[in-house]
Amino acid sequence: MQVAPLSDKHRGELQLATERALQQWAKEVFAPREIVSAMERILLFLRQNGGASKQARQVASLAFVIGEQVVQLGGWKWMSVSDDGSVNPAIVSPDGGRAVLVVDVMTLLVAGETKGSLGSLVRACLQNEPHAGVVTM
Numbered sequence: 001m002q003v004a005p006l007s008d009k010h011r012g013e014l015q016l017a018t019e020r021a022l023q024q025w026a027k028e029v030f031a032p033r034e035i036v037s038a039m040e041r042i043l044l045f046l047r048q049n050g051g052a053s054k055q056a057r058q059v060a061s062l063a064f065v066i067g068e069q070v071v072q073l074g075g076w077k078w079m080s081v082s083d084d085g086s087v088n089p090a091i092v093s094p095d096g097g098r099a100v101l102v103v104d105v106m107t108l109l110v111a112g113e114t115k116g117s118l119g120s121l122v123r124a125c126l127q128n129e130p131h132a133g134v135v136t137m
Contacts, residue, residue: 003092003137007087014078018065018068021065022065032073036119039062042058043106043118053111055110059107066118076091076094077091079091088104098125098136100125114132114133121134
């Protein structure tokens with residue numbers, strides 16, 4: 001896996017998408033754990049209403065919101081992580097040993113190709129536990 005910093009442009013786009021999603025889906029929610037709970041309902045809605053390919057923008061926004069909660073709660077950082085050096089926003093653990101390819105994981109969750117909840121993903125990140133969505137680098 002290749003890990004690189006996100007450019008200022010990509011970081012700004014990610015932040016803007018996250019802020020828009022929070023305004024749309026969690027207007028009155030501010031605590032990271034409450035935001036994760038609110039996003040569980042969005043995940044269920046997306047699963048029931050067309051799946052990942054029809055709702056790619058919403059899937060990416062959901063991914064960015066969840067990633068940002070792990071950043072806020074656990075000190076993870078936004079980076080680009082990919083096999084080929086392309087830009088792929090991901091969160092990387094403080095020690096650099098683990099990563100979550102957030103858009104890929106959300107796509108699998110929305111499509112129902114992987115089981116689990118957003119809470120279990122966040123918990124695995126924060127408690128350094130194994131999870132299908134967390135890769136070791």
